[in-house]
Amino acid sequence: MSETKLLDVRGVVANYDSPRGVVKAVNAVSFSADRKEMVGIVGESGCGKSATIRALLGLIRPPGKVVEGEVLLDGQDLLKMTKKEIRQVRGDKIGFVAQNPFAALNPIYKIHKQFHNVIRAHEGRSSSRSTRKRAVDMLTAVGIPGPERILDGYAHELSGGMAQRVVIALALILDPELIVADEPTTALDVTIQRQILDLLRRKTVDEGRSLLLVTHDLGVVAQYCDRVVVMYAGKVVETGLVSEVFARPAHPYTLGLLQSVPRRGLKVRTLGGRVPSLIDYPPGCAFADRCVFAIDRCREDIPELRPAFPSGRGVREVRCHVNEQEVFADAAVDR
Amino acid sequence: MGLMRLIGKRLLLIPISLFILVSLSFLLLELMPGNPAITIAGDFASDAEIEKIEESLGLNDPLGARYLSYLGSVVRGDLGRSFFSDQPVLGELRERLPATMELVFLSLIVAAIVGLFLGVLGAYYRGRKVDKATRGTVTLFQSIPDFLMALLLIFFLFYLWSVAPAPVGRLGFSGVSVEPITGFLLVDTLVAGDLNAFVLAGQHLLLPVLALGIVYAAYFGKTARSTMATALDSTQVEFARACGLSEWKVVYYAFLQARTPILTYGAILFGALIGGAAIIETIFSWPGAGSWALTAILSLDIPVIQGFILAAGFVTITVFLLLDVLILLLDPRVRL
Numbered sequence: 001m002s003e004t005k006l007l008d009v010r011g012v013v014a015n016y017d018s019p020r021g022v023v024k025a026v027n028a029v030s031f032s033a034d035r036k037e038m039v040g041i042v043g044e045s046g047c048g049k050s051a052t053i054r055a056l057l058g059l060i061r062p063p064g065k066v067v068e069g070e071v072l073l074d075g076q077d078l079l080k081m082t083k084k085e086i087r088q089v090r091g092d093k094i095g096f097v098a099q100n101p102f103a104a105l106n107p108i109y110k111i112h113k114q115f116h117n118v119i120r121a122h123e124g125r126s127s128s129r130s131t132r133k134r135a136v137d138m139l140t141a142v143g144i145p146g147p148e149r150i151l152d153g154y155a156h157e158l159s160g161g162m163a164q165r166v167v168i169a170l171a172l173i174l175d176p177e178l179i180v181a182d183e184p185t186t187a188l189d190v191t192i193q194r195q196i197l198d199l200l201r202r203k204t205v206d207e208g209r210s211l212l213l214v215t216h217d218l219g220v221v222a223q224y225c226d227r228v229v230v231m232y233a234g235k236v237v238e239t240g241l242v243s244e245v246f247a248r249p250a251h252p253y254t255l256g257l258l259q260s261v262p263r264r265g266l267k268v269r270t271l272g273g274r275v276p277s278l279i280d281y282p283p284g285c286a287f288a289d290r291c292v293f294a295i296d297r298c299r300e301d302i303p304e305l306r307p308a309f310p311s312g313r314g315v316r317e318v319r320c321h322v323n324e325q326e327v328f329a330d331a332a333v334d335r
Numbered sequence: 336m337g338l339m340r341l342i343g344k345r346l347l348l349i350p351i352s353l354f355i356l357v358s359l360s361f362l363l364l365e366l367m368p369g370n371p372a373i374t375i376a377g378d379f380a381s382d383a384e385i386e387k388i389e390e391s392l393g394l395n396d397p398l399g400a401r402y403l404s405y406l407g408s409v410v411r412g413d414l415g416r417s418f419f420s421d422q423p424v425l426g427e428l429r430e431r432l433p434a435t436m437e438l439v440f441l442s443l444i445v446a447a448i449v450g451l452f453l454g455v456l457g458a459y460y461r462g463r464k465v466d467k468a469t470r471g472t473v474t475l476f477q478s479i480p481d482f483l484m485a486l487l488l489i490f491f492l493f494y495l496w497s498v499a500p501a502p503v504g505r506l507g508f509s510g511v512s513v514e515p516i517t518g519f520l521l522v523d524t525l526v527a528g529d530l531n532a533f534v535l536a537g538q539h540l541l542l543p544v545l546a547l548g549i550v551y552a553a554y555f556g557k558t559a560r561s562t563m564a565t566a567l568d569s570t571q572v573e574f575a576r577a578c579g580l581s582e583w584k585v586v587y588y589a590f591l592q593a594r595t596p597i598l599t600y601g602a603i604l605f606g607a608l609i610g611g612a613a614i615i616e617t618i619f620s621w622p623g624a625g626s627w628a629l630t631a632i633l634s635l636d637i638p639v640i641q642g643f644i645l646a647a648g649f650v651t652i653t654v655f656l657l658l659d660v661l662i663l664l665l666d667p668r669v670r671l
Contacts, residue, residue: 057577063462083582091579104574107668108591118578154667170578 004075005032006210007056007178012069012079014055021279025051025064027234030305033178033210033227038201040225040242041214042257046275048234049214053180057094058086073178092122095171097181097200101163105155111135111166112151115173122174138169142199161192165199172203179204179211185220197224218261222246227314230254233275233286236305240316250308250316250324252291285321293322293330338663345656352652353645357409360644361402364637370394371418371635392418405641414645415638417631424642428624432646433518434505435616435623438543439608443601445548450555451597457556458563459586469556477553485546485618492542499542502619506535543619547612551604558600562593595662602658606651610643 014026025048033039041049054060056071056078071078073093078086090096098104106114112128115135119126132151139147142165155163164184171179181200185193201224204211213225221228221242228245230238230253238251249255259269273290276282284299285291291298298321308318318324372388373380389395393404408415414424450473457469479487485502492499500507505520511532516523520536566572566589575588613625624643631639663669 059573059576087579087581089579090577094577096574096577098570098574098577100570103570106571106575106588106591108666117580117584121578121580121584156668167574174579 005034005072006074007033007212008070008072009052009056010070010072012052012055012066012071014051014060014064014066017063017065018279023278024234024281025278026055026066027281028069029055029231029234029236030069031229031236031239033212035177035208035210036205037227038204038211038213038225040221040228041212041231042216042218042221042228043231044216044257044275046278047231048278049231050182051234052231053182053212053214057090057096057180058083059090088122091118091171091176092174093176094178094180095168095174095176097164097168097171097179097184099183100187101158101160101167102155102187104167105163105170107155110152110154114170115151118170118173134173135169138173139166142166142169142172142203143195144169160188161195164188164192164196168196168199168203177209179209180214181211182214183216184213186215186217193220200224218246218257230257233281234278235286235319236317237287237319238308238317239305240308240312241314244309244312244314244316248309248312248324248328250318250327251287251320252293252322252327253287255327255330256290285319293327295321297321338660341663342656342660345659349649349652349656353648356648357406357641357645358402360641361405364640365398367635369635371637374635375418409645414642417639418636419634424638427627427639428642428646430515430518431622431624431627432650433515434520434621435609435612435625436650437519437521438540438547438616438621438623439605439612441540441544442547442551442608442612443605445544446551446604447555447597447601449548449552450557451559453552453556454559455563455586455590457560458567461564461567470560473553473556473560476549476556479550481546481550482614482618484550485543485615488542488546489618492545500535500538502542504620504622505539506532507539509535511535539619543612543615543621547608547615551608554600554604555597558597559593562596563589566590566592595666598658598661602654605654606647609647609650 009032010030011028012026012030013024013028016023016025027048029048029052031039041052043049051060051064055066058078058081060066066079069079073089078089081089105111109117112132112135116126116128116131119131119134135151136147139150144150144162144165150158150162150166155166158166179200184200185196188196197220200211200213203209213220215221225242227240228242229236230245230251232253238245238249238254245254246258249258256269256271259266260271262268271290276286276289282288282299284297284301285294285303288294288298301321303319303321305317305319308316308324320327370385370389372385372392372394376384376388393401405415412425414428416423417427453469453473457466460466488499489502493501506513513520513523513529513532514527516526521533521540524530524533524536567586569589569592571592572585572589575585580588610625610628612623613629615621616623616626617629624646628640628643630636631643
């Protein structure tokens with residue numbers, strides 16, 4: 001690990017004002033990502049994973065607001081930037097890959113025009129010929145055959161996989177250091193999923209970028225990511241190397257997520273209950289009501305992130321009052 | 336190409352639509368109570384006089400015969416003569432319809448500009464003070480009846496501040512005459528090179544256009560606010576923003592999505608205003624088709640009413656055809 005990480009997110013808090021009260025969508029979230037590293041952010045719907053990446057892209061719109069924290073990219077705090085500065089960072093230093101390519105691409109403009117607009121937004125006047133050349137090169141690099149023809153067509157003429165490749169090419173056209181992918185394969189079928197993830201890994205590892213992969217698919221995380229950030233109710237509940245976390249889950253929620261994935265020879269368990277309201281945050285651990293390990297303290301005292309399994313590889317943190325050995329022992333029962 | 340086929344198909348539909356329209360309106364007018372002969376002759380006319388007028392208007396012929404004879408003359412391009420002025424309906428239409436269309440067209444442009452401005456602003460600053468202010472303005476515009484708006488404008492802009500000329504027709508009492516070519520005064524005066532008449536026509540258009548434009552801006556404002564709010568929330572707009580496009584460009588991307596329903600609304604308003612501008616026309620002594628038809632309805636001048644319905648129908652159908660073609664040209668997804 002190098003001294004300065006490419007991305008360092010520290011204590012980010014993002015709130016949404018709603019008629020019923022303030023929704024704490026992102027609650028003191030911290031994590032980091034290094035070059036050549038793929039970091040998975042997992043959690044169920046509404047856990048704040050999408051809001052987290054939007055916070056670091058400056059994409060949280062009113063009634064939402066980032067109220068605290070730092071997002072350091074190459075040592076520069078994105079949250080302190082003016083609107084104009086953060087706009088220049090988006091696309092140029094951070095590439096965003098959306099979930100559904102057909103929803104993300106502009107349906108009215110030809111593909112070339114969309115590349116042209118992105119390049120022009122950052123580099124000012126550019127000739128149509130030069131942007132076209134760059135778009136062709138980038139489309140080729142993301143594995144699109146016949147890029148010239150694609151550039152003169154529209155998004156709706158593409159297949160799902162091709163459309164997502166075009167989105168990736170748009171995200172990479174200005175050579176960003178960080179790629180943020182929001183469920184990039186959820187809208188695609190399984191065979192295409194693999195191709196897209198392989199492509200993202202190549203673009204990250206081979207070209208020295210960093211990738212944040214938001215997903216609820218643990219299989220994808222296990223197979224592709226180096227580290228994982230597990231989120232629950234707006235907070236990070238566990239982080240660590242994927243190999244460590246998946247082998248020895250320290251948080252009961254992580255354990256629950258792992259057990260809910262069907263695997264041969266293992267019993268599938270479901271997590272009962274629902275995510276608590278983010279408006280009336282419980283006085284103790286947000287997961288306590290669904291947790292089989294919960295003790296009295298869990299309902300009174302909000303747990304802090306603390307180191308777990310100190311003997312293991314890499315930095316490992318968990319937000320839980322229960323001893324991780326106890327949680328892991330339960331995971332071992334299934335084997 | 337699909338476009339030409341669609342236009343061809345729609346052009347073929349126009350005569351059919353008009354036939355249905357003429358037949359329906361003929362039958363509906365038949366159901367209208369009252370006897371035009373009495374209206375023409377006056378309440379004190381003798382039965383014999385009324386009988387004579389009925390005879391001369393052909394009102395005593397059986398319904399089928401009258402329907403067929405009307406249909407026949409319509410096909411030959413003869414819309415009959417007014418019961419009262421004895422002027423050919425077609426000739427009057429030719430004078431009055433362009434006056435209305437010029438008024439409606441300009442009003443809708445004003446309405447679209449004002450309404451889009453308010454609606455887009457409100458959608459962009461949704462839930463914030465700007466949104467509340469624009470929504471309040473839109474509600475205010477919508478709750479003022481057009482005739483009241485016209486009277487207020489006349490009171491302030493003509494009577495108090497003398498910015499606009501008196502509300503007396505398209506050119507006032509200036510004595511200026513313009514050779515009708517298109518019937519649109521702003522066009523005709525330019526073609527004739529008569530700049531004075533152009534300015535005069537513009538001045539006389541100012542108040543009625545403002546009255547209609549402000550009131551109908553509310554409708555554009557509401558549509559624009561809701562469609563833009565949805566568009567600004569879309570993944571497409573978020574992706575554009577995530578690519579670092581400027582806010583102007585991002586809003587423009589949203590507008591590309593929102594413009595189809597807004598255009599459709601504009602076309603519907605155009606059709607509705609051909610007759611709906613009647614009150615404004617009356618207030619401004621505008622020699623338009625709406626006030627003409629209104630007078631005809633009050634006096635049971637059936638050929639005029641029929642002629643107006645036919646003309647308004649024709650204009651509406653044409654506008655809708657143009658709208659469909661426009662949408663087809665604007666959105667590559669609709670092209671087949």
